[in-house]
Amino acid sequence: MSVRPLPQSTPAAQGVDASGVHAFLDAVDAAPDIEPHSLMIMRHGHLVASGWWAPYTEDRPHLLYSLSKSFTAAAAALAADEGLLDFDAPVISYFPEFEADIADPRSRAMLIRHVASMASGHGADTLYPALALDHQNLVRGFLLLPPDHDPGTVFAYNQPATYTLGAIVRRVTGQSLTDFLRPRLFDPLGIGETAWLRDRSGGELGFSGLHATTDAVARLGQLYLQRGVWEGERLLSEAWVAEATRAQISNTEVETSGIDWQQGYGFQFWMSRHGYRGDGAFGQFCLVLPEHDAVIATTAATEQMQKLLNLVWEHLLPAFGPTPLPGREERDAALAARLARLALPPAAGKPAPPERAEAWSAVDFAPHGGVCEAQPTLTAVHITEGRNLALIDDGQPLQVPIGNDGWTVVEEPVPLAVSGGWSDADTLVVDIAFLETPHHLVVTCSLTDGTFTARWSTQSLHQGALRTMRAPRASL
Structure with missing residues (x-):
C-alpha cells in the first residue's frame, strides 16, 4: 500500500514560530542524557516540521514500547463499536474456560473498562507475578492474582491489564490486533507497514512491542485531535475519543518518574499538564495538544522522559501562536535546512594502529x-x-x-x-x-x-x- 503524505505547510503559515523549534533542537542536542531520534510537529492539520537524526530515517519503523497501548485501545474501541465487546462487561465473561479457577470476587468483578484504565484494583504491576502463576497464559495468571482493592478505585500501571484487553479483542474478532486494525485504522490513516512482538502463544503483546514509523504516531495523534474523523470519514466514535482522553482514574498519589505521570489516566492514554499523550519507554511520545490544535510525535533514547517533556513545554508550547505569522520566510527556510541535516555524532575512534x-x-x-x-x-x-x-x-x-x-x-x-x-x-x-x-x-x-x-x-x-x-x- 502506498502511504499518502500528510498535508504540509510552513511553520509560519500555521502560526508556529521557527525560533521555538530551534530552541528545542538546541536543548535536546545539548542534553547529554537525551538522544533524539525523530521529531514531527503537526499544527492545524498540517505537518510543519519534521526531522530524523541520522542514522535514523523517516521510513524506518521504531520500537514504540508502551505507546503500543494506545493502538491496542483503538482496536478495543473499534470492536466495541461493532458490538463485539462491552466495556461494562466483566473480563471473566470473555474467558469462560477460567470460570472454575477464578474465585476471588474482585477478580470476577473486574470490568473491561477497569483494565483499559489501569484500574484493575491491583496495587502494582503484575507482569512477573502473573507469569509465575501461569507462564503459558498471561490472562489466566493475571486473573488468578486477587486485586488488592476494589476494581475502579486505584491506579496501578499494569502490563497484563493491557495484554488482557488485547486478548479480548483477538478473541471476539478472531483476528490478530494487526489484521483487525489494518482495514479499520491503519489503511484509512495511511499508515504503512507495522510489526508487533508476540508472545509464545502467537498473540501480540498489546502493552508493548509495536514497531511503527514516527509518521504513524503523528497520524494516530491527529486522528484523536480531530475527534476520530480522518479526511471526512469517522474512524473512531466521538464518544470514545472523549472518554479515552479524559482522566478515568486519579494517579496523583502514585510515585512516578515525574509530574506529567500524575495528571490522571484515561483509556491507555496519560493525561499531561498540557493535553494528553501516549508514551513509551525511553522517549516515544504522541503528544496531543487540543488547546493549540497541535500534535508532536517523537522517538528517542533517554531515561529522562520527564526532562524531555519539560523541554517540549519550555520551548515548543510558546512557539504556537496566532495564524499566520507574517515575514518569517527566512526563519522557516533555515529551520527546514537544519531539520534536513540532523545527525547524531558518531562515537570517537581512531583508525587501526x-x-x-x-x-x-x-x-x-x-x-x-x-x-x-x-x-x-x-x-x-x-x-x-x-x-x-x-x-x-x-x-x-x-x-x-x-x-x-x-x-x-x-x-x-x-x-x-x-x-x-x-x-x-x-x-x-x-x-x-x-x-x-x-x-x-x-x-x-x-x-x-x-x-x-x-x-x-x-x-x-x-x-x-x-x-x-x-x-x-x-x-x-
Whole structure:
C-alpha cells in the first residue's frame, strides 16, 4: 500500500514560530542524557516540521514500547463499536474456560473498562507475578492474582491489564490486533507497514512491542485531535475519543518518574499538564495538544522522559501562536535546512594502529569476568582482517564492520549502524545502534588481556538475542 503524505505547510503559515523549534533542537542536542531520534510537529492539520537524526530515517519503523497501548485501545474501541465487546462487561465473561479457577470476587468483578484504565484494583504491576502463576497464559495468571482493592478505585500501571484487553479483542474478532486494525485504522490513516512482538502463544503483546514509523504516531495523534474523523470519514466514535482522553482514574498519589505521570489516566492514554499523550519507554511520545490544535510525535533514547517533556513545554508550547505569522520566510527556510541535516555524532575512534596491525589482524576476545552481564547470550568476539568484527551471540555470529568514519549502516540480519574505532593501540570501542529500537550496545575489546566488555546505553525491556533487536519479520 502506498502511504499518502500528510498535508504540509510552513511553520509560519500555521502560526508556529521557527525560533521555538530551534530552541528545542538546541536543548535536546545539548542534553547529554537525551538522544533524539525523530521529531514531527503537526499544527492545524498540517505537518510543519519534521526531522530524523541520522542514522535514523523517516521510513524506518521504531520500537514504540508502551505507546503500543494506545493502538491496542483503538482496536478495543473499534470492536466495541461493532458490538463485539462491552466495556461494562466483566473480563471473566470473555474467558469462560477460567470460570472454575477464578474465585476471588474482585477478580470476577473486574470490568473491561477497569483494565483499559489501569484500574484493575491491583496495587502494582503484575507482569512477573502473573507469569509465575501461569507462564503459558498471561490472562489466566493475571486473573488468578486477587486485586488488592476494589476494581475502579486505584491506579496501578499494569502490563497484563493491557495484554488482557488485547486478548479480548483477538478473541471476539478472531483476528490478530494487526489484521483487525489494518482495514479499520491503519489503511484509512495511511499508515504503512507495522510489526508487533508476540508472545509464545502467537498473540501480540498489546502493552508493548509495536514497531511503527514516527509518521504513524503523528497520524494516530491527529486522528484523536480531530475527534476520530480522518479526511471526512469517522474512524473512531466521538464518544470514545472523549472518554479515552479524559482522566478515568486519579494517579496523583502514585510515585512516578515525574509530574506529567500524575495528571490522571484515561483509556491507555496519560493525561499531561498540557493535553494528553501516549508514551513509551525511553522517549516515544504522541503528544496531543487540543488547546493549540497541535500534535508532536517523537522517538528517542533517554531515561529522562520527564526532562524531555519539560523541554517540549519550555520551548515548543510558546512557539504556537496566532495564524499566520507574517515575514518569517527566512526563519522557516533555515529551520527546514537544519531539520534536513540532523545527525547524531558518531562515537570517537581512531583508525587501526599501524604499529599493531598484525596483532589486530585476527584475534579472539572472551567476556571479561567470564560472563557478559549486559548481554549474557554474547559469549565471544572475533576480529578478522583487522576490520571485521563478529559478535558470537546465542551461538551465531553477528557481523559488524569497524574502522570507518561516521556511521556505517547494515541492514541484515539486523538493521544497525556502527561507529567508533581505536581509543589507543590496544583498545577498540565500537558503538552499535540497533536502528529499529531505542538501544545502543557499546563493545570494548582489550588486546592487553584478550577480553571484551559490553554495555547498553539504554537496556532493552524485551530481553533476547541480538538478532531479535529489530521489528519482527515473517522469516524470523
